[in-house]
Amino acid sequence: MRKLKVGVIGLGFIGAVHADAIQRSPFAEVSAVCDANREFAAKAAGELNIPKFYSDYRELVLDPEIEVIHNCTPNHLHYEICRFSLEHGKHILCEKPLGMTSEETAALLKISEAHPSLKTCVNFNYRMYPFIQEYKARLQTGELGEPRLVHGHFLQDWLLYDTDYSWRLERELCGETRAVGDIGSHWCDLAETLLGSKIKEVLADLVTVIPNRKKPLRQQKTFSAANGNEPYEDFPVSTEDYGCVMFRMENGVRGVFYISQVSAGHKCDLKIEVNTDRLSLAWSHEKSGRVWIGRRDKANEIEMRDPNTFRFAGEYTRLPSGHAEGFHDAVLNHLNSFYRSILYPDASSADYADFASGHHIMKVIDAIVQSSRTKSWAAVTE
Ligand SMILES: NC(=O)c1ccc[n+]([C@@H]2O[C@H](COP(=O)([O-])OP(=O)(O)OC[C@H]3O[C@@H](n4cnc5c(N)ncnc54)[C@H](O)[C@@H]3O)[C@@H](O)[C@H]2O)c1
Known part of the structure; x- marks a missing residue:
């Protein structure tokens, strides 16, 4: 089965949870990571055994190998990174809340509607x-x-x-x-x-x-x-x-x-x-x-x-x-549902947010x- 090539931006608490879930997903793999803190990015790349890391999110988004972006940065960066990703043809999964204001989230919804072939997700993992x-x-x-x-x-x-x-x-x-x-x-x-x-x-x-x-x-x-x-x-x-x-x-x-x-x-x-x-x-x-x-x-x-x-x-x-399942597993369920909708758009039940x-x-x-x-x-x- 083909695996989607994913780039994760923001490698703090939740970025690490995303990277872990992506590596366990049958539908995707982490191909590059990015953090404003270059040391974090280099460390995560080493741990995930991937060659590519960036400290500027634009470089990751513009990387032609990357198909899906995970935006795990603080809230004030959600709008800009999601907009940039959609406008450069990337599927996007953003952490919650989707933006700082409803003006930002309305604008993002509009941009996503103008790119109907691109899938969007907000990580309401519960x-x-x-x-x-x-x-x-x-x-x-x-x-x-x-x-x-x-x-x-x-x-x-x-x-x-x-x-x-x-x-x-x-x-x-x-x-x-x-x-x-x-x-x-x-x-x-x-x-x-x-x-x-x-x-x-x-x-x-x-x-x-x-x-x-x-x-x-x-x-x-x-x-x-x-x-x-x-x-x-x-x-x-x-x-x-x-x-x-x-x-x-x-x-x-x-x-x-x-x-x-x-x-x-x-x-x-x-x-x-x-x-x-x-x-x-x-x-x-x-x-x-x-x-x-x-x-x-x-x-x-x-x-x-x-x-x-x-x-x-x-x-x-x-x-x-x-045998206890938990937070990591719910995130994995959410990611899998999102990835299935990208890989099999006609077959997916699309129960993700x-x-x-x-x-x-x-x-x-x-x-x-x-x-x-x-x-x-x-x-x-x-
Ligand atoms: N779904 C959930 O259950 C859940 C849980 C925790 C956090 N979140 C959300 O995830 C987002 C991040 O929260 P967190 O707790 O992981 O924060 P955090 O502070 O632990 O991590 C944020 C990371 O983003 C990096 N960063 C900052 N500016 C950047 C930039 N310009 N480019 C690249 N990287 C940059 C920081 O260096 C840091 O490593 C928030 O929006 C938060 O609401 C969701």
Whole structure:
């Protein structure tokens, strides 16, 4: 089978996850990498045993061997690298959020529509966990009843102290929202995927819990804890650490979720629960191999991930039951789905998130910001 030639730009936390997943995919291989930090790029090329590395993304995009670009850079570079890639004939997978503003994501969607032979993807990877795909399909059959409510959270603690710092705190690099754009965007995509419906109105309360932080004068790695003894400068924070959002979906389902990056003990604690007129279903990212099924008239159940009992999403799970699958595997599922749509455009079921999904979630984020500002319900405009 022919393998797509992929170039990965940005080799920080998530770039390394992408490189690992690409190397495990039967559909693609990493042919070149790029990071503004040339040392990172050289190290990654050595580890992946590939000869080509760049420190200027334009050189990687213009490399005639490269067919697919993975944009794993900080948010302020998403628009420019995606635009440049599409205009130079490359398929593009971008990290979330797709852009800094909905003006940027609308422009990217328009450029992608002008190049219909090129495929686009935004890495909302949580939708590709085996149980999410399995229960999305089971809910669609109607056998689990009519969904009424959806609720949950996404909690982290890596910004708990005022000495914790990352580029994500800087509006010019991250965008107008932080917690909402960074982790709320994942939660919204997950709820919409599971229920097969879109969020249409929101009522939000966003709060900057720590308004002043200590910015280290030396650059720090994302998610690494600072010891507080490094030289620093005072940094006023204008983006939210916490948010709570009520919402209504197009199918009539009502929901609520809250997000935080300052909740001690919570690492990547994403939880979602759906209540239908018959039962409840709860899934947690940190225990992703299980689904809790709540019932009123008989005992509750816990279903363990098992390829033998999956009826719809067998292709998303590879290991036998009891052998943990996780984050790397969900990313691989997402990449495989995207690559299949490039290699076999007529046969693909295309369940990955494309630029239209990325733009829609940016419009949900806009409505959340507007609602929090005006203290009233805001509609998601498309
Ligand atoms: N889908 C997910 O689950 C997930 C998880 C984490 C991060 N992300 C997203 O991935 C993106 C990157 O986040 P991260 O945590 O990996 O950040 P990071 O800071 O760990 O890594 C970013 C990398 O980009 C490089 N870079 C900066 N400017 C560059 C340029 N001009 N050209 C090439 N490389 C450049 C940096 O040197 C760094 O190595 C963000 O948009 C973030 O929202 C997604």
